[in-house]
Amino acid sequence: MQISFFIAKRYVKKQSKITLIYRLSRLACYSMVLSTAILLLVLATMNGMQKLLSALFYTYTPALKIECQTGKTFLSNKELKKQIMDVAGVTDIVEVLEVTALMRLLDHQAIVTIKGVSNNFTISDFYKNSKRMDGVAFLGDDRAKAIAGIGVAQFVQWTTHNNKVEVFYPNQNGHHLNKPYKRTTLEIDGLFSIAPSIDCKYIIAPIRFVEGLTNGLKKRTHWEVVIEATSEVQNMQINIEKLLPNGYKVTNQTEQNATRRRAIFIERLSVCFIFALVLLLASLHIFFMLCMSILQKQKNIAILVSLGATPREIGKIFFYNGMLVALKGILYGLMLGWGLSFLQQKFGIVTFTKTSHRVAYPVEIHAFDCVYTTIVTILFSLLATLWPVKRAIQLAKKSLDGIPAVQ
Incomplete structure (x- = not known):
C-alpha cells in the first residue's frame, strides 16, 4: 500500500x-x-x-408502415403486395386511405380524419390494442357506415337514435362554383377508444366509402404491415425495403414516433x-x-x-x-x-x-x-x-x- x-x-x-x-x-x-x-x-x-x-x-402505431416518400397517396399494387406477403413473418397487410373532412350532426360540426380501412382491419394492431371497438361487421358490406372515436362522438353529441352525420369534402372534379363540396351521409354505427389524441380525431370507415368520397379509386395513404409477435422487426424492415420500388419507404414504430x-x-x-x-x-x-x-x-x-x-x-x-x-x-x-x-x-x-x-x-x-x-x-x-x-x-x-x- x-x-x-x-x-x-x-x-x-x-x-x-x-x-x-x-x-x-x-x-x-x-x-x-x-x-x-x-x-x-x-x-x-x-x-x-x-x-x-x-x-x-405504440398502441395505435403499426409495427411496419409502408408509404410514399413524396406524395400523399400511391396506387395499390397487387403484385407488390403479394411479394411483401411472401416475406417471412408477414401475416397480412391492411390497406388504409385517410382524408380530412368536415362532419356535421345537426348544429354541431367538427373537422375529422376519416380512416378508410380494408376488410381485414380486425387483424391490425390498431384494432387489437383498442380499449373499445364496437362491431365492424359493416366493413364487408357496401353500406355507408362507420365507427367514431369517443371524443368525436362527444363533441358532436352523437346518440344511437341520432347517428346519421353529413360529411363534406372538396369536390375533386374540376372547379364547381355552385357545388364546391361533395356532400354525403354516413351512419355512425358504434364507437372506439384507443388514445385521447386519436379518439378526438378519427372516424373509421370502409375504404370504399373514402374512395368514393375522394374519387381516389385504388389510391392508398399507406399500408399497415401486420407481423408475427416473434418476428424481428429490423430484419423484416430490411427485407421489405429491398422489394419496394423507388419512391416508397417502410418505417418502424420508433421512426413513426421520431418527433x-x-x-x-x-x-x-x-x-x-x-x-x-x-x-x-x-x-x-x-x-x-x-x-x-x-x-x-x-x-x-x-x-x-x-x-x-x-x-x-x-x-x-x-x-x-x-x-x-x-x-x-x-x-x-x-x-x-x-x-x-x-x-x-x-x-x-x-x-x-x-x-x-x-x-x-x-x-x-x-x-x-x-x-x-x-x-x-x-x-x-x-x-x-x-x-x-x-x-x-x-x-x-x-x-x-x-x-x-x-x-
Whole structure:
C-alpha cells in the first residue's frame, strides 16, 4: 500500500476526537450520497415515463408502415403486395386511405380524419390494442357506415337514435362554383377508444366509402404491415425495403414516433444537465473540506517533507482523501437510489390519480444510468480536488526549500 494512500485513509477514518475537518468530511460524504441518489432516481423516473409514453404511442402505431416518400397517396399494387406477403413473418397487410373532412350532426360540426380501412382491419394492431371497438361487421358490406372515436362522438353529441352525420369534402372534379363540396351521409354505427389524441380525431370507415368520397379509386395513404409477435422487426424492415420500388419507404414504430421520441430525449437531456449541476454543487463540499484540511495540517506537511516525502506524494495524500470521501458517497448514493427505485417498482409507494383511480408512478432503472451517474460524480469530484492538491504541493515545496508558508 502506498504511504500516501495509507495516510489519506487515516484522515478519512473517525478519530477519537471529533474535529471540524471530520464533520466537513461527513457533510461532503452525505451531500454526495444525496445528490447521487437523486440523480439516479430522476433518471429512473424518466425511463419509466418514457416507457409509459411509448406504450401509449405504440398502441395505435403499426409495427411496419409502408408509404410514399413524396406524395400523399400511391396506387395499390397487387403484385407488390403479394411479394411483401411472401416475406417471412408477414401475416397480412391492411390497406388504409385517410382524408380530412368536415362532419356535421345537426348544429354541431367538427373537422375529422376519416380512416378508410380494408376488410381485414380486425387483424391490425390498431384494432387489437383498442380499449373499445364496437362491431365492424359493416366493413364487408357496401353500406355507408362507420365507427367514431369517443371524443368525436362527444363533441358532436352523437346518440344511437341520432347517428346519421353529413360529411363534406372538396369536390375533386374540376372547379364547381355552385357545388364546391361533395356532400354525403354516413351512419355512425358504434364507437372506439384507443388514445385521447386519436379518439378526438378519427372516424373509421370502409375504404370504399373514402374512395368514393375522394374519387381516389385504388389510391392508398399507406399500408399497415401486420407481423408475427416473434418476428424481428429490423430484419423484416430490411427485407421489405429491398422489394419496394423507388419512391416508397417502410418505417418502424420508433421512426413513426421520431418527433415524440426526440422531444422525450431533449427533456431527458435537460433534466440530466440540471441535476448534474446539483452534483457539481455537492462536490464543492469536497473542495472546502480539502481546503480546511490543508490549513489544519500545515505542520503535518512540514513533518512529512522533513521525513523525505516529495511534494507530489503530499499532493496525492489530499487527492486520495477527497476521492475516498467521494467514492464512499457515490457507493452509498447508488445503493440508496437503486433501493428506492426497487421499492417503487415493487410496492408503488408514490402514486398519482388517473381517471378516478390511483396509479403507481412509473420507475425503471437501467444499468447505464448507474454508469452515467458514477462517471459524472467522479468527474466533478476530480475537479473539486484539483486546486486543493495544487495548493498542498505548493506548501510542500515551500517547506522543502526551508521557506515558511505564509497564508
